Amino acid sequence: MLTRFAPSPTGELHLGHAYSALAAHDAARGAGGAFRLRIDDIDGSRSREIYVDAALADLAWLGLGWDGAPVRQSERLGAYDAALADLAARGLVYPCFCTRADIAASLAAPHGPAGALYPGTCRHLLPGDRERRMAQEPHCWRLDMRRAAALVGKLWWEEEGQGLRAADPAAHGDIVLARKDAPASYHLASTLDDAAMGVTHVVRGADLIASTDVHRLLQALLGLATPLYRHHALVCDTAGQRLAKRDAAASLAALRARGVDGKKLAADLRAGRLPSGYSLKMP
Numbered sequence: 362m363l364t365r366f367a368p369s370p371t372g373e374l375h376l377g378h379a380y381s382a383l384a385a386h387d388a389a390r391g392a393g394g395a396f397r398l399r400i401d402d403i404d405g406s407r408s409r410e411i412y413v414d415a416a417l418a419d420l421a422w423l424g425l426g427w428d429g430a431p432v433r434q435s436e437r438l439g440a441y442d443a444a445l446a447d448l449a450a451r452g453l454v455y456p457c458f459c460t461r462a463d464i465a466a467s468l469a470a471p472h473g474p475a476g477a478l479y480p481g482t483c484r485h486l487l488p489g490d491r492e493r494r495m496a497q498e499p500h501c502w503r504l505d506m507r508r509a510a511a512l513v514g515k516l517w518w519e520e521e522g523q524g525l526r527a528a529d530p531a532a533h534g535d536i537v538l539a540r541k542d543a544p545a546s547y548h549l550a551s552t553l554d555d556a557a558m559g560v561t562h563v564v565r566g567a568d569l570i571a572s573t574d575v576h577r578l579l580q581a582l583l584g585l586a587t588p589l590y591r592h593h594a595l596v597c598d599t600a601g602q603r604l605a606k607r608d609a610a611a612s613l614a615a616l617r618a619r620g621v622d623g624k625k626l627a628a629d630l631r632a633g634r635l636p637s638g639y640s641l642k643m644p
């Protein structure tokens with residue numbers, strides 16, 4: 362068994378991250394398996410080295426140890442490029458020149474699990490126009506979802522202990538696989554990395570359940586093994602909202618600075634006892 366915790370170093374870790382890291386760590390260690398760290402630092406404009414150092418210090422404070430050196434997405438760009446080139450060679454991706462404003466202005470855009478669906482404006486550009494614009498305009502790469510879904514047919518993934526779930530990646534529309542400002546999207550990088558790291562159980566928050574449908578599709582398209590999934594409840598604040606990086610009061614650095622004992626906090630979180638004002642919720 363091999364699990365991972367994969368923070369994005371774009372802010373301080375909070376109680377929700379602690380809960381997630383403990384869940385992934387304990388699942389592996391309880392089975393005599395390995396627990397690895399991955400730094401999801403693909404977004405160069407938002408990732409900060411100080412948050413990498415802070416995350417490692419927070420995990421050590423909680424009493425968590427990990428196996429091997431952390432994997433860094435910023436060192437795996439070649440693997441993301443190769444996968445994108447593979448999909449491109451099979452006609453499954455296309456360059457998209459739309460700005461956020463263009464997409465927002467398209468009133469027809471229906472909504473999917475992660476917000477407005479891409480209306481498909483750039484899917485049917487004439488090859489000549491496409492090449493001319495690629496040479497001149499910034500663009501992202503989108504998956505041609507209908508074509509991809511038709512190619513792989515019906516897919517399932519397994520929530521551990523709860524059986525198979527039918528994947529519905531088409532509900533996400535033509536997702537971005539490589540961004541204008543980052544060489545791979547979360548979906549592409551995370552799916553490739555989980556497979557390359559040999560992750561057997563993806564333990565993460567239930568906010569990512571819908572993303573798993575997309576990851577299952579990418580696994581099928583790219584010939585990758587499918588791990589088991591364990592989506593856990595989310596740490597929420599008094600208003601019932603799941604924590605975000607802006608919730609400074611719940612940051613592990615703030616708790617540490619207030620003199621909280623990290624190992625005691627870890628024991629409490631393991632027992633489902635949260636600091637007052639916080640609770641666990643399944644979305």
Ligand code: GLU
Nearest residue numbers: 367368369401551565569
């Ligand atoms: N870096 C991602 C995040 O922090 C990881 C999500 C995942 O576990 O797949 O949300």
